[in-house]
Amino acid sequence: MFIDKVTVFLKAGRGGDGCTSFKRGRYVSCGRPDGGNGGRGGDVYFEYDVHMATLLDLSCTPRLKAEDGQKGSSNNKFGKSGKDLILKIPVGTLVFKSGKFYADYSGTANERILVVKGGRGGRGNASFKTARYTAPRISEKGEPGEAAEVNLELLLIAEVGLVGFPNSGKSTLLSQISAAKPKIADYPFTTLIPNLGVVNYRGKSFVVADIPGIIEGAHKGRGLGFEFLRHIRRTNILVFIIDVSATDGKDPYLSYKVLNDELRKYSKYLVKKHIITVLNKIDLPNCREHIKKFMKHLKNKKIFKISAATGSGVNELIVEMIKMLKDPPVLKFEEEVENVFVKKYIYQPKFQVNFENGVFVVTGTKIEALTKMTKFSEDEALRRYQNIIKKIGLEVELERMGAKPGDTVKIGNFEFVFER
DSSP states (O other), X not given: OOOOEEEEEEEOOOOOOOOOOBOOOTTOSSOOBOOOOOOOOOOEEEEEOTTOOOOHHHHTOOEEEOOOOOOOBTTTBOOOOOOOEXXXXXXXXXXXXXXXXXXXXXXXXXXXXXXXXXXXXXXOGGGGOOSSOOSOOOOBOOOOOOEEEEEEEEOOOOSEEEEESTTSSXXXXXXXXXXXXXXXXXXXXXXXXXXXXXXXXXTEEEEEEEOOOOOTTGGGTOTTHHHHGGXXXXXXXXXXXXXXXXXXXXXXXXXXXXXXXXXXXXOTTGGGSEXXXXXXXXXXXXXXXXXXXXXXXXXXXXXXXXXXXXXXXXXXXXXXXXXXXXXXXXXXXXXXXXXXXXXXXXXXXXXXXXEETTEEEEEOHHHHHHHHHBOTTSHHHHHHHHHHHHHTTHHHHHHHTTOOTTOEEEETTEEEEOOO
């Protein structure tokens, strides 16, 4: 089954908790702190696999999680780190994380992309020991791992894309020039998925994609074209296959114009690619008259006349494809993907305070992580947390916002009572 769009929920592993422990033994009057740190949570990666051609495997498991880190223990023993989760995806896959573009996966073999990062392991009390603070009774909880909804879109990698209306002969041509065996029949939308074929001709080889039939209005979502038009974004050459026999009653030149318009409306960058115009089915009766009419509209344009069924004119077409592939169009990434993705680095304060429904809501990556990793059951951990909040100016900001003793302050999933 060909699956080219998948949504998965990925969660990295949680870091292991740190340990609060003191060295005990015979002749040891004052035990020293020896609580170890927790192990880090496992990360989630995507890895390129040259043998994959579909996202079917990921569609079967929409929720995936990496391994959690283990807790630290006494005698300065660190917890074991969680095992990373490595997911295989085909080359040409676009990755969108939480609704925003994240990566264009067209890399090299064994290349990996970090998608969600595992949580840091909590520190044990041995890590808090200083020259003045010799017996800390404090440790941290493990940091939760990142989580995100990830959308994957596969763009087939092919140098040449065959486009045309249903029954124009694209699948027949692909079977003629390669070893591909697409389903061929005389009814609309015989091709329900894109097909790939490798062309080998006089020592030259390249990949050709047969894109499912486009109909008028495909750029708005009609027919199958809307689903599969994106697969021709990475092609260097587009081959317009026009049924010149007009057995369906459509004027060949009108079909050519509609095909051009549909591609231009779908993406203004597609028309910048090399385009080869092919009149197919010249072996059928009454085609000569239609060819003459077609050629009158495009007098100065090179037109190839072939019969995909008999093979007439096909070799000349392959030679032209090879010739154009020597000088591929230079398109920027945004022209392939139709969006300009720019990384923006925006300064974010340590925290932000908003008053919502009678509650002071504090947000911020660092303050939320500190809250999640603090063991409030430990008195020293609680005092440390209060000192940090005071140093970063959160209390002052809450007072400025109008907080009074007894008001509720929410940080992440935790609620506190404001006091002075």
